[in-house]
Amino acid sequence: MQDPRIRIAVAAVLSLAAFISLQGAAAVFLWWLVFTPRLQLVKRIRLVLSLLLMIAFFSLVLELFGGGGLSYFTRMTVIVLIGMWLFSEQKSGEFLSIGVWLFGDRAGFELGMVAEMGMQSLVAVTTDLDRIRMAEKIKGMQWEVRSLVPAGLVLVHGALARAEDTAELLAIRGYQHGGTLCPKFFTRRMDIVAGIFSLCILIFALIPVSEFFILYR
Amino acid sequence: MGVPMVRITLNRVYAVRDHWSLSASGTFNEGVHLVSGDVGSGKSTLALMMAELLPLSGGDIEREEITTSMLSLQFPELHVTALSVAEECASWGVTPDEILDAVGLTGKKEASPLSLSRGELKRLHLACVLAKDYDLLLLDEPFSSLDCEEKVKLCARIGQKSQGICVIFTHEQNILPRVNRIWEIVDGTLVDCGIPPDAFQHWRHVPPVIERLTALGSPPDNISRDDFLEAICRIQG
Numbered sequence: 001m002q003d004p005r006i007r008i009a010v011a012a013v014l015s016l017a018a019f020i021s022l023q024g025a026a027a028v029f030l031w032w033l034v035f036t037p038r039l040q041l042v043k044r045i046r047l048v049l050s051l052l053l054m055i056a057f058f059s060l061v062l063e064l065f066g067g068g069g070l071s072y073f074t075r076m077t078v079i080v081l082i083g084m085w086l087f088s089e090q091k092s093g094e095f096l097s098i099g100v101w102l103f104g105d106r107a108g109f110e111l112g113m114v115a116e117m118g119m120q121s122l123v124a125v126t127t128d129l130d131r132i133r134m135a136e137k138i139k140g141m142q143w144e145v146r147s148l149v150p151a152g153l154v155l156v157h158g159a160l161a162r163a164e165d166t167a168e169l170l171a172i173r174g175y176q177h178g179g180t181l182c183p184k185f186f187t188r189r190m191d192i193v194a195g196i197f198s199l200c201i202l203i204f205a206l207i208p209v210s211e212f213f214i215l216y217r
Numbered sequence: 218m219g220v221p222m223v224r225i226t227l228n229r230v231y232a233v234r235d236h237w238s239l240s241a242s243g244t245f246n247e248g249v250h251l252v253s254g255d256v257g258s259g260k261s262t263l264a265l266m267m268a269e270l271l272p273l274s275g276g277d278i279e280r281e282e283i284t285t286s287m288l289s290l291q292f293p294e295l296h297v298t299a300l301s302v303a304e305e306c307a308s309w310g311v312t313p314d315e316i317l318d319a320v321g322l323t324g325k326k327e328a329s330p331l332s333l334s335r336g337e338l339k340r341l342h343l344a345c346v347l348a349k350d351y352d353l354l355l356l357d358e359p360f361s362s363l364d365c366e367e368k369v370k371l372c373a374r375i376g377q378k379s380q381g382i383c384v385i386f387t388h389e390q391n392i393l394p395r396v397n398r399i400w401e402i403v404d405g406t407l408v409d410c411g412i413p414p415d416a417f418q419h420w421r422h423v424p425p426v427i428e429r430l431t432a433l434g435s436p437p438d439n440i441s442r443d444d445f446l447e448a449i450c451r452i453q454g
């Protein structure tokens with residue numbers, strides 16, 4: 001999807017639809033199958049597996065102690081798939097463009113810049129984590145719970161160092177507030193089609209299907 | 218019967234990412250090799266592939282008689298797996314006291330490795346790595362974060378290595394050790410420039426000092442500071 005405005009709006013609408021009801025989650029899953037590169041995405045983003053494992057754990061606890069765990073797992077899994085699609089499609093500079101388009105050169109620019117920095121930091125942390133695991137392999141160590149504390153410290157240390165560097169860089173350049181940018185967006189016909197379908201899914205998710213079937217009987 | 222030779226051969230190895238690719242072919246024999254290239258050219262990717270830590274998009278790597286290998290990553294923090302400097306030394310299988318004395322960090326045994334400056338941590342890390350002999354030693358940007366004095370010491374330490382393959386991936390231009398072969402990454406391809414001094418003719422990333430000495434009719438024999446000094450002495454008669 002080319003247009004980041006539609007992409008983010010679609011992701012928000014679909015996440016809401018999937019969270020509201022099971023039938024909404026099923027429809028969102030169908031949308032995901034039709035409008036995204038599907039399995040290529042799953043292969044590229046390895047974090048998904050650990051996220052799904054975490055959701056599975058909480059779902060199991062929910063199922064054992066209160067019920068509804070399966071429904072929770074299904075809905076959250078679909079939301080993760082949508083989030084994964086959004087993350088993989090995101091390109092550098094898009095948040096800045098959207099921020100300026102929405103809120104102008106001052107607050108919009110600043111919000112967009114903060115979001116860009118957040119995304120950059122996320123990518124950097126993922127790369128660092130990969131390298132840390134490689135470094136442990138080099139030393140012949142196994143990835144285990146005991147490794148988490150030093151690895152976490154290295155990740156936090158790296159993130160703080162990068163934040164400090166960025167702050168210094170902005171200060172050196174004399175940055176005070178806001179900035180100018182002329183955002184440009186390219187909208188394909190398929191973006192609009194996918195957007196319309198996402199709205200239809202939200203409406204479908206809001207329909208009380210069970211009551212409809214009672215009436216039918 | 219001769220002593221078996223260690224060797225690593227890259228057979229049409231390549232890596233592909235979104236809008237970037239790297240291809241490499243060639244044989245690295247025993248000795249010190251220099252792989253130069255611009256920032257982002259793929260030096261670290263090649264090092265990771267040679268260390269078998271990154272899957273290849275294609276091709277294969279033959280390793281002959283290599284039983285031990287080591288890769289030093291560019292950023293020393295990423296190697297930290299312990300909460301104190303002493304434990305960090307121990308995690309490399311070396312005695313903390315000896316290493317800390319050698320790198321001037323005596324008295325910092327109990328400090329957190331992350332509380333050291335980048336330069337101190339790099340010195341500590343390289344000392345731990347170089348304390349042992351490996352059949353294949355890959356050093357990714359070993360000179361980064363080091364001052365001139367430490368770079369010279371590192372070159373001397375690398376020069377003392379008498380066995381195995383040592384590959385240095387760097388864009389350092391001024392302080393380098395004597396090497397047996399020069400390689401460079403140009404436009405996503407690993408190029409074998411050959412043996413110094415003949416390699417200088419084909420080396421696109423040739424350091425300015427070598428270019429200047431060659432222009433003055435006194436090219437150095439190799440790329441170390443001693444070779445530069447010797448070439449300068451030749452000019453001055």
